[in-house]
Amino acid sequence: MxxxxxxxxxxxxxxxxxxxxxxxxxxxxxxxxxxxxxxxxxxxxxxxxxxxxxxxxxxxxxxxxxxxxxxxxxxxxxxxxxxxxxxxxxxxxxxxxxxxxxxxxxxxxxxxxxxxxxxxxxxxxxxxxxxxxxxxxxxxxxxxxxxxxxxxxxxxxxxxxxxxxxxxxxxxxxxxxxxxxxxxxxxxxxxxxxxxxxxxxxxxxxxxxxLHESRVDRAERLRKVVERCVSDGGAVLIPAFSIGRTQELLYEIEQLITSNDGIWPKITVILDSPMASEFTALYAELTHLWDADALARLSSGHNPLNFDRLHVVRTHVEHEHIVNFLRTSGEPCIVIAASGMCTGGRMQNYLRALLPDPRTDVVFVGYQADGTPGRAIQQYGPTGGYVEFGDERIHINAQIHTLGGYSxxxxxxxxxxxxxxxxxxxxxxxxxxxxxxxxxxxxxxxxxxxxxxxx
The missing domain is CATH 3.60.15.10 (Ribonuclease Z/Hydroxyacylglutathione hydrolase-like)
Structure with missing residues (x-):
């Protein structure tokens, strides 16, 4: 070996x-x-x-x-x-x-x-x-x-x-x-x-x-983060791997929104990752590989991977428009984008724009390897530190959360x-x-x- x-x-x-x-x-x-x-x-x-x-x-x-x-x-x-x-x-x-x-x-x-x-x-x-x-x-x-x-x-x-x-x-x-x-x-x-x-x-x-927190505990913590987003007009940023974590998050966010429908104002879920969108479409096609609970939810009329509040970003021009809009708007939303460890991809643009804003919540739902920007944000963000993207230093005023139960x-x-x-x-x-x-x-x-x- x-x-x-x-x-x-x-x-x-x-x-x-x-x-x-x-x-x-x-x-x-x-x-x-x-x-x-x-x-x-x-x-x-x-x-x-x-x-x-x-x-x-x-x-x-x-x-x-x-x-x-x-x-x-x-x-x-x-x-x-x-x-x-x-x-x-x-x-x-x-x-x-x-x-x-x-x-x-x-x-x-x-x-x-x-x-x-x-x-x-x-x-x-x-x-x-x-x-x-x-x-x-x-x-x-x-x-x-x-x-x-x-x-x-x-x-x-x-x-x-x-x-x-x-x-x-x-x-x-x-x-x-x-x-x-x-x-x-x-x-x-x-x-x-x-x-x-x-x-x-x-x-x-x-x-x-x-040990991970339970699925019930993680959903409750995510609900509280989203409630803060709704109340203060900030954005929830979730760096996520395009395969697996993104689809799991969509599943649980759809349940969360459904259970709070009529209580929360309309909140948009933004999926801003071309590759994640492709994988999500494949997941939706391969329902024969889903578990029994997911199939039961699908048969009851709920589509956890394609729901009304979900907005999929198709182009880089649209991506830039949304980043600039969120920088100034105070519109409550949840953004899921790659990469999962913040090493590249569109999530870095959201972090550059929104980490300095105290209304922002960053939610880590997966492992952050040593030496990655995700690990730096996770480690230094709670004490008001900074993260470096290349030669650019971004100070962190956002709230940082780690939900281990989503691993x-x-x-x-x-x-x-x-x-x-x-x-x-x-x-x-x-x-x-x-x-x-x-x-x-x-x-x-x-x-x-x-x-x-x-x-």
Whole structure:
């Protein structure tokens, strides 16, 4: 096993598993972000490892810190199959196109070439279907020869199409990579599928040192933030990842507005992210992957992803107009925009304009990596500090909130429950977490009797 990212950190997920002495597969190929991208002068994109043994890429889900280096992997000479779930196969080209435009090129011919190659390499696989073949270069189906290693995806409940991945050898030895494990009772998504067993489990530990607030508590705190927005005429800014968090927020905001209809004045929900809009449309199409509660709400006449108060910003001109309008108007609204860690995207323009305004509320609903503007706002905003966007220093007078219950990652208790769902666990190796999180989770797993080395 060789780790090429997210071993001693949170971003840049990329792990090389050797199935045989000369055959390996990559599990994810994500981009580094924040301080991890700047380590040793790296840009967070380079492929600086040998690909001669790599036969296939396995993608657990379509977040940028798990797939952002795929264009650079192709340019480095990788031409093998890319296995992912069926939903991820629909989401991935959109993510990669955006990554290319932001970090590499806007040349339409080059982008079309990369996306064409990507689509030819994609091998969509249904949940729970075993894949087998020489170096996993075959197709989904029954087990092959006695020497084959099999692989399958199982529901991880993190975002649409997310999966943890199992590798099984003929002697039933099994290695499992968790990808990102989602929370239970997440809107729209099924809960993570229980783990059967693992002789070696590589487990994410993003929130291994904390417990999330309940879904009821988080909704109540969000309601209070929105009430403040309504009363003082400020804006609520929610930096959110385009896939998963945005759709979950829309689901709960629609419920919140419906339950307060007639009490609050009309409040507009602004979705200002072209990519998030595309993903939201895909979520709306793939209702067969929604959970029972979401389907029941849809059948009762409520559309949590397309409701009357929702306004989708289509153009950059409209985006600039709204930013300037909110800077001066005092019109109550909720703005959801990327990026989730405030490292780029349209959210930065809202923050530049509105962080100095004490009527503004900024709500963080996801992990903020060290070295990102989101972490700086989260850390220094409550004491009236500042954040830097490039060479520009923005002083923070806005109210800053962190709603941990909206995380798409399982907390410490849910990670332990995921482990305990298995009939047996041989050894656990913690990845995808800061040192404090990995240490705390390791200690808890050891206390439950599991073999889990302390980082």
């Amino acid at each position: 060789i780790h090429h990212g997210a071993f001693a950190g949170v971003t840049g997920s990329c792990h090389e598993l050797f199935l045989r002495p000369d055959d390996s597969v990559l599990i994810d190929c994500g981009m580094f972000q924040g301080a991890e991208a700047e380590a040793d002068g790296a840009t967070g994109r380079e492929i600086e490892f040998d690909l001669s043994h790599v036969r296939a890429l396995i993608v657990t889900h379509a977040h940028i810190d798990h797939v952002g280096r795929i264009p650079y992997l192709l340019m480095a000479g990788f031409h093998g199959p890319i296995y992912c779930t069926e939903a991820t196969a629909l989401l991935l080209p959109i993510v990669i196109e955006d990554a290319l435009k932001l970090g590499l090129t806007r040349d339409p011919e080059l982008i079309a070439g990369v996306l064409g190659a990507l689509r030819r390499m994609l091998r969509p696989v249904a949940y729970d279907a075993w894949v087998t073949g020489d170096g996993l270069a075959g197709s989904a189906g029954s087990a092959g020869s006695a020497g084959d290693v099999r692989m399958r995806f199982r529901q991880a409940g993190h975002i649409l199409g997310s999966a943890y991945v199992e590798f099984a050898w003929p002697d039933e030895y099994r290695v499992v990579f968790s990808g990102d494990i989602g929370c239970r009772n997440t809107p729209l998504l099924p809960d993570p599928e229980p783990l059967e067993y693992a002789d070696m489990l590589f487990l994410e530990s993003t929130y291994g040192d904390r 798409a990652h399982a907390d410490q208790a849910e990670l332990i429950d995921f482990v305990r769902s298995a009939s047996r666990i041989g050894e656990i190796r913690l990845i995808h977490g800061e040192l404090t999180a990995r240490t705390a989770l390791a200690q808890q797993l050891q206390a439950h009797g599991y073999r889990c080395p302390t980082p």
